Amino acid sequence: MNFLRVLRSVFVAAFVIATTSLVFAHHEPLAKFDDKKPLRIRGVVSLVDWRNPHAHVFVNVKTGETVSNWAVELESPIDLEASGWSKTTIQPGDQVAVTGIAARDGSRQMLGKTIVTAAGKSIFTVNVVPPPMPLQPHPTPKWTDGQPRLGSVPGGVQGYWAFPSATALVENGVTAPMDEWGLLKNIGDAAKVAPMQPWALQLYKERQERFLRDDPMYLNCKPPGGPRQFELAYGVQFVEDRARQRVFVLIGSGNNNYRIIYTDGRSHQGQVGGDDENPLFYGRSVGKWEGETLVLDTRGFNEDFWFTNGGLPHTEQLKLTEKISRPNMDTLKYDLTVDDPGAYTRPWSASWTLRWVAGKEMPRHLCQENRS
């Protein structure tokens, strides 16, 4: 009997571990929480705060005669709801056991890794995976003149691009393991990531050593200019305005503003919305189709943001050559060449792909009041 009880406990524990992944936050979680400080609390739910950018569960923990209130940070309501959870999944008064990691600043906050109810149910697990690829690739959707469509087809299946195969810039051919926010597993790899000038390398290292906590995209809701808009968890969407010869690139997160790509043959001079005296977060993009690839020339960036997850620096001298193609219905190919003599010793390239998420609206995760 005891053997069966032990076996059941092992099975339950294994099941919980197997089905529960560490929830991923929008900011680098290690900027706020310390993975060297595992924490386990047990108590009574006092409040469920279900709002952007992160849901929180507040738990009253009794120690002797003292009751202290803990804030447990979870993923965004967007991802929690996509995984089947809601703000009524648990109620104030419910008993829960929580494991996770503690806040670096010693406050009573933790990043929730597992939450288990008194009935033994594991809740608020997040399982966000890309849609399965079809066995046979579907053909690239095209306009009547044969030009590939980058966005949805009117009257057809709606969708958007997400699940980038790389979420931080690394020069092609370089192996430098990092997490999805661009935090290096080994700071010794920093110099390999891109051919940085000494000041840029040192700045990059220091941003990394501070766990990316100074990222202005999260601290100040600054736009994810440059290639960063194609690295985001909530994806991008192309709106092709052929009548006005421009493409709008919308983002599913950040401060929800947009980039304009002009395809009317204009030069970089005299564009609406920016000139040399007014550098921009998204720079000024002009594009033209070369065969089935949209080739973009973008310059005129300001220096008020990070142009990639992970914190590689850039300067106003940054010029990007981006090549965007859709080799089949479900794949977007993004090839980038970075030319910034202010921060790098030579031009360098990076490439990745994104997946088409069919039949869904792009999520709208807003960075609000400088919180994300």
Next chain:
Amino acid sequence: MKRLGLAVFVAVCLLAVPVLAQEGHPLKGSWLGTWSGNKIHGNDVLLVMTWDGKNISGTINPGTDNIAIKNATLNPEGWLVHIEADAKDKSGQPVTYTIDGKIENLPLANRVVTGTWKDSRGDTGAFKIGRQ
């Protein structure tokens, strides 16, 4: 009383203006502060610096003294700043300034450079500028 209220309101508005972040080269931008005890050019100092990918250039007190920065370096190991500039005193005699300092609060928008200044006549003092 109304005037005082307006003055307080304006002061609060000015204080509330956020410092613009600058995530590129750490010295680029406008810096405002003091070089204490400078009898020739006064206590207050403004530096405007830029970075072309190879060199730091700029001006001390643009619009008034217009002292061109002759040589400036930034050593990323410790973020050590070295600036040299040739100026003239009120009688037109040459004076060379040397500033050595260090960037503090590097990741923050309100980073500062603290250190010392000295001139070719032997005067010296504390130097502190903050990025605007």
